[in-house]
Amino acid sequence: xxxxxxxxxxxxxxxxxxxxxxxxxxxAAEVANxxxxxxxxxxxxxxxxxxxxxxxxxxxxxxxxxxAAREKGLMDRDEVPAGTGMLFVFPDxxxxxxxxxxxxxxxxxxFFNESYEIVDIKQMTALDETLVDSEAxxxxxxxxxxxxxxxxxxxxxxxxxxxxxxxxxxx
Numbered sequence: 001x002x003x004x005x006x007x008x009x010x011x012x013x014x015x016x017x018x019x020x021x022x023x024x025x026x027x028a029a030e031v032a033n034x035x036x037x038x039x040x041x042x043x044x045x046x047x048x049x050x051x052x053x054x055x056x057x058x059x060x061x062x063x064x065x066x067x068a069a070r071e072k073g074l075m076d077r078d079e080v081p082a083g084t085g086m087l088f089v090f091p092d093x094x095x096x097x098x099x100x101x102x103x104x105x106x107x108x109x110x111f112f113n114e115s116y117e118i119v120d121i122k123q124m125t126a127l128d129e130t131l132v133d134s135e136a137x138x139x140x141x142x143x144x145x146x147x148x149x150x151x152x153x154x155x156x157x158x159x160x161x162x163x164x165x166x167x168x169x170x171x
Contacts, residue, residue, distance in 0.1 A: 045165035050087050052142055053161040057152045059144055061087040065168055074143055075102040085144035089168070093137040100128045106146035110154070111138035117159045121149060 045051050045060070052059040060083060064070045070088050074080060085107075090096070093114055100107070104126050111120040111134040119136035123146060134141070140162070149155070 044163055047165045047167045049165045051161075051163040052085075052087060053163065054152065054154050054158060057083070057154070059083060059085050059087075059142065059148075061085045061142065063087050063089060063164065063168060065089040073098075073103065074105065074107070076104070078104055080105050080107065080143070080145045082145055082148055085142055085148075087162070088141040088143070090139050090141075093139045095136070096134045096138050096141055097131045098124065098141065098143075099131050100124050100126055103127065107143045108146055108149045110142045110144075110149060111136065112140035112142065112160065113137065114139045115159065116140070116162055118154070118156050121154075121156055 048063055050061045050063050052061055062085075064073060064086055065088075070090075073088070074086050088096075096111060098109060103124075106126045107124045109122050109124055109132065110118045111122075113119050113136070119138055120134045122132050122134075124132050124143075142160075
């Protein structure tokens with residue numbers, strides 16, 4: 001039994017990585033259960049995470065919902081794998097400014113209104129400390145690897161479905 005669990009775990013890790021890749025995966029990804037080998041359908045993201053769903057494409061995002069988490073953002077990261085990113089959640093709708101201080105990966109940023117409609121998309125260059133401003137008021141901002149949005153046909157005016165994991169707190 002111990003050997004089969006180890007083998008199950010060895011198979012489950014690549015399956016989990018594939019399920020979370022975001023390249024056309026559905027929001028309720030099939031994730032392998034390493035104890036019984038029975039796939040378990042996730043009905044929501046883990047705490048501190050969100051699924052940002054655009055038709056057939058899903059971004060598996062970390063959520064930055066506190067002032068400290070929003071300030072840190074994706075700083076000090078060496079990579080942002082395709083289909084992953086960070087969703088910044090703000091308690092109100094305002095014009096937003098971002099910069100790339102200590103951020104080593106160039107990024108796309110999509111700004112969303114309260115209806116989850118993309119109101120602006122910008123590209124940001126790694127380590128550039130110039131402020132990048134939204135062209136409209138936004139309640140949310142999604143950062144993903146540079147080029148991911150256009151590669152997946154996502155543009156201004158598109159609307160996403162956002163599914164939050166349990167325990168989201170706004171401050």
